[in-house]
Amino acid sequence: MTIHSPAPAATPARTTPASSDPDTGRVTPMMEQYLEIKAANPGLLLFYRMGDFYELFFEDAEIASRALGIMLTKRGKHQGQDIPMCGVPVERADDYLHRLIALGHRVAVCEQMEDPAEAKKRGNKSVVRRDVVRLVTPGTLTEDTLLDARTNNYLMAIARARASHGEDRVGLAWIDISTSEFFVTECASGELAATLARINPNEVIVSDALYSDTDLSPVLRALPAVTPLTRDVFDGATAERRLCDYFAVATMDGLSQLSRLEATAAAAAITYIDRTQIGKRPPLSPPSREAAGTTMAIDSATRANLELIRTLGGERRGSLLDAIDSTVTAAGSRLLAQRLRGVRRRQRGRRRCAQNPARGSRHVARAGATFGRTRRPARSRGPARRHSCRRRRTGKARAIERSAAGDRGGDGRIAPSLARTWP
């Protein structure tokens, strides 16, 4: 896949063909394999599995050792030069991934696809078969260790339609693959900045053309992670087909009514997910359409000034959300944040609030207290993770067990990363 990376993540691949050089000796078969895989994944740091370590070579090693503060060593020579190398132990790779992702890097994880013994059977010189099993990008994470349990982690695709007269329109699709939530909306391009501020995506994908567009690029450049992709990803003509394919239906009409622009953005988002998850398709809810004009319009400056979700200093502590959030599950906390971000324009208060909280909702409050005691872990992140079989933690296994059994008796054990929910 082609990812043109913005400056910080750029890793110019050293893709010089690994030819034999009489002065320096032959390129080892392993290095040949490495260079091939590296060339197939430009713009990403390559975590190359070697036994109990993921190793990085060349520029990747230099970038990672600087970013992670790990030792830069060397291994062998390539075209007469030492090959810089650094590595992270597989057991602790999540931590290091987290830090690299937080710094705006994207990582391709390359695993050994067979037992080294198998390779040996093919002869002494043969290399263990390896392949990239997943691209780790800020918007496509599912690991608890890489996510803030109380915040949605959205990948957003933006598609634009040029208007012959009047303002351009943009279609937006955003997905949290760790919770399967999938939304789409459409707005005028002038409202893009405010909408982005509201949704606060962790990674945005746009077409090359949009990325270099003079009107939109100032808005896009201000975002933490923007990945420009080739035009075919944003092809409106194939959008419906790609969506149908993902949801395994003959027509999208039964799932949700999308405008052409929304469908284009939605298709781009799932195509990107397909590519980063390398064929493993996390289950997604059908796109839920957010009709234009249903939320209170709050521009980004106001949003920042009022310190709704984060303070001006970027902290959660001291924000409105922090002050009013007494939910006991991470899923509840995420839902509250979602509501605070997209405040309804309609009268919703009447339906939501009982006349007297002390009377009307006492039973609800009590139920809430029960949640607190049983420490029920948040579960809406379950399905995606179960699906990718990337679940590793004890607590989560118990969580599904309990959720499905309706078992109220908790033993208080929870996944470490979820522990933060209950201060």
Add this chain to the structure above:
Amino acid sequence: MAALRRPSRELGHELARALAEALPLLKRDGGFVRDGYASALDETRQLRDASRLVVAAMQARYAEDTGVKALKIRHNNVLGYFVEVTAQHGDKLMSPPLNATFIHRQTLAGQIRFTTTELGEIEAKIASAGDRALGLELEIFDALCAQAVAASEDLRAAAHAFAMLDVASALARLAIDENYVRPEVDSSLSFCIEGGRHPVVERALKREGEPFIANHCDLSPAPAQNSGQIWILTGPNMAGKSTFLRQNALIALLAQTGSYVPASRARIGVVDRLFSRVGAADDLARGRSTFMVEMVETAAILNQAGERSLVILDEIGRGTATFDGLSIAWASIEHLHESNKCRALFATHYHELTALAARLPRLFNATVRVKEWHGEVVFLHEVLPGSADRSYGIQVAKLAGLPPAVIARAKTVLAKLEAQDRNSPTKALVDALPLFAVPSRAAAEPHPPSEAEALIGALEAIHPDEMTPREALEALYALKAKLPKKS
């Protein structure tokens, strides 16, 4: 709530049945399937464990056969299972008749290691039983995963229902604990908040054991009017103007989120757009100064706000020269009143703006009350009708720890400026603006600092230790000169 019942009980029971009590961190090494769940797995596990017993029995037998009490059967990843004896017994095992059974593998400094064909066979059995058990466990894991994935839609719906329940109960609990009320949200243009509090500031104060002073705010259209009101809020720095502004915006927002609100009563006509311009930092990355950022944001408000909007403006025009700023603030208020017709709160230090209330029917003045006590200001955090006469900037500067010399000098400058202002031509220009009426200006006149204050300030500014005798003498004369002349 029906969603909560959707996930089938079967899956839960299946998982409860399948998974062991204590689960390992990684599925890699197995050990997570409960005994008795799959008979094939139990068998292989038994075989694996039985083989281990066989090894133990074998160790006892070998020890007896060889007469070496210290003989051990150990295991490592390189050799697998092996017999280990200390070096002194090594020769015995390597000479007939024992060397027919024991095959030498490794000699270490203190130990010698052997293997036997029997041990080799057992080892192969153990390994294959272990592998089979793990394989079976992983199969079970995949099957469970598949079942869970098949039920993912129901699980997701249930999880979402749980989250909704959690949010509802959390908001109810918040309302009970923090004394929030249910807001009335309707389609009118009212905005009436009684006893409003700032949710975040209130919390912070509560931690320090201090109460939050609740304040009313009413921007509802008056009976004969059909647009909301604009409040001009004046008052000293630190008195709580910004807090008041923000709290009303937050209450409107919370009300429309479906939450209870920190007030004793709130009635809010749906707000379609919320604007807030509260302070700003330089946006140097985009090459914009503080003032530019402020103006861009103000422009957005003046261009977009409609009668359903709620606008919060804090100290517009402070980033430029005084009269520039005043003029911009002045014109902005007129625009908000005449053309946007929105509900708005406008905090400012330009006390001249309060005069606009006489001219614009939907404009009201409010002020944050303070008391002056021995030259210090006491903040009462109470919002009342009326306007402030001065900003007490110097008093606040003093609280902030500006050097006494600077404070004293600032007081002198302020007195001069205020004296000049009364006669300045710019003042006349403001007066001449159409329809601008000066309401009893004399009453609002800030009085210059008293002589005693001036003397104390001057004394505070003197540091005898840092002065030459000559400077000290000059300072004494200067002090004497400050005394009021006896007429």
